[in-house]
Amino acid sequence: MTVKCFEFNMFPVNTYVLSDETNEAVIIDAGCYYDDEQEMLKQYIERNGLTVKHLLNTHLHLDHLFGNAFVARVYGVKPEASADDEFLIPKVKDYCKMFGLGLNEEVPAIGKYLADGDEVIFGNTSLKVLSAPGHSPGSLVYYCEKDSCLFCGDVLFRGSIGRTDLDKGDYKQLINSISNKLFPLPDQTKVYTGHGDATTIGNEKMNNPFFR
Secondary structure, eight states, X not given: OEEEEEEETTTTEEEEEEEOTTOEEEEESXXXXXXXXXXXXXXXXXXXXXXXXXEEOSOOOGGGTTTHHHHHHHHOOOEEEOGGGGGGGXXXXXXXXXXXXXXXXXXXXXXXXXXXXXXXXXXXXXXXXXXXXXSSTTOEEEEETTTTEEEOTTSEXXXXXXXXXXXXXXXXXXXXXXXXXXXXXXXXXXXXXXXXXXXXXXXXXXXXXXXO
């Protein structure tokens, strides 16, 4: 599996395009806010001859869904996310105002609900959906066992964890999610985060100050 990471918008967010030898692809956390970011994503997909099969969200905070409308419109795929984060969509405009931002496009509704234990298939690749609430009530992690990697949004970071002071965040729940859903995975599992550098499960078990 090929993993391409783009750093988009003012926050900034890691947007991932995953593809395999079939040229089928998924986009995780389409954060492209500006026109040039949208064009950059489009050019990568066209240049590599990819067919976008899924638009996945790890969670529905504004910075992770700025590009959902663009991707849905251009590639005909609807956002897939947890129903537990659906309450955040009507609040996106207000959150934008808090940061002095205009909403670039209306946020589309969730097209398919994902829950713990579901599988997302593209080409010859399977992503297992793990529910990991705490940063948001509907935070999801996408785990590829074959390639020993996961895409965790804002659940876990290199040397840190997601913030829990946002709407319906829960610190104890987040610690429990990481301890019981992520840390049992093999130590070599590469962790692609929602912001910043990638890490591994083993590194975070050993060095993350929240778990010492």
